[in-house]
Amino acid sequence: DAGVIQSPRHEVTEMGQEVTLRCKPISGHNSLFWYRQTMMRGLELLIYFNNNVPIDDSGMPEDRFSAKMPNASFSTLKIQPSEPRDSAVYFCASREGLIDYTFGSGTRLTVV
Amino acid sequence: LAKTTQPISMDSYEGQEVNITCSHNNIATNDYITWYQQFPSQGPRFIIQGYKTKVTNEVASLFIPADRKSSTLSLPRVSLSDTAVYYCLVGSYNTDKLIFGTGTRLQVFP
Numbered sequence: 001d002a003g004v005i006q007s008p009r010h011e012v013t014e015m016g017q018e019v020t021l022r023c024k025p026i027s028g029h030n031s032l033f034w035y036r037q038t039m040m041r042g043l044e045l046l047i048y049f050n051n052n053v054p055i056d057d058s059g060m061p062e063d064r065f066s067a068k069m070p071n072a073s074f075s076t077l078k079i080q081p082s083e084p085r086d087s088a089v090y091f092c093a094s095r096e097g098l099i100d101y102t103f104g105s106g107t108r109l110t111v112v
Numbered sequence: 113l114a115k116t117t118q119p120i121s122m123d124s125y126e127g128q129e130v131n132i133t134c135s136h137n138n139i140a141t142n143d144y145i146t147w148y149q150q151f152p153s154q155g156p157r158f159i160i161q162g163y164k165t166k167v168t169n170e171v172a173s174l175f176i177p178a179d180r181k182s183s184t185l186s187l188p189r190v191s192l193s194d195t196a197v198y199y200c201l202v203g204s205y206n207t208d209k210l211i212f213g214t215g216t217r218l219q220v221f222p
Contacts (some may be wrong), residue, residue: 004155033209033210035212042212042213042214042215043156043199043212045209045210045211045212048209056209091155091156093155100146100158100161101156101158101210102158103154103155103156103157104155105153105154105155106153106154106155108153
């Protein structure tokens with residue numbers, strides 16, 4: 001199993017541009033989570049899905065952020081328009097009903 | 113979700129045993145205690161989980177006293193590669209989401 005796959009690994013974009021982060025969870029895992037990590041705020045849960053349905057998006061900072069999971073093998077996190085304060089490492093994680101999560105390697109986003 | 117408290121940072125030397133204690137005074141009956149390890153530029157990685165007494169695997173041991181209000185992650189004979197941030201979390205099999213605290217930054221010196 002290749003684990004949770006995130007793309008791109010690094011993204012540099014200009015303020016105001018749209019950014020799309022992608023995640024492929026582990027096959028068979030029924031829950032998917034998006035986290036954001038910064039030095040100041042640590043690991044923050046943004047949104048999570050159960051069986052492709054968004055369950056809790058209370059961590060999404062603003063309407064500029066949106067996430068979708070069109071099927072069990074793919075999810076996207078979109079930021080439009082991006083701002084410098086969105087610079088962070090974004091992690092995707094999946095879980096198969098138990099408490100142990102598997103995280104991807106993350107996408108390092110830099111907005112200049 | 114039970115809140116956890118752990119030291120911000122710890123230093124150690126290669127070959128020593130490291131014990132990281134986590135407080136979780138409000139742990140619920142159904143909650144398990146789980147520890148994650150995060151290396152720089154990587155996502156957190158599950159290392160051990162327990163409910164009570166002692167759990168041991170190839171990476172670490174987890175000690176949980178009878179009242180379960182705290183737990184101790186024990187790393188035997190650490191090496192430089194154990195330098196990482198260690199997170200303690202509590203939750204049940206019905207917990208929808210994991211909330212990470214600040215973690216403990218372990219620095220191992222040669």
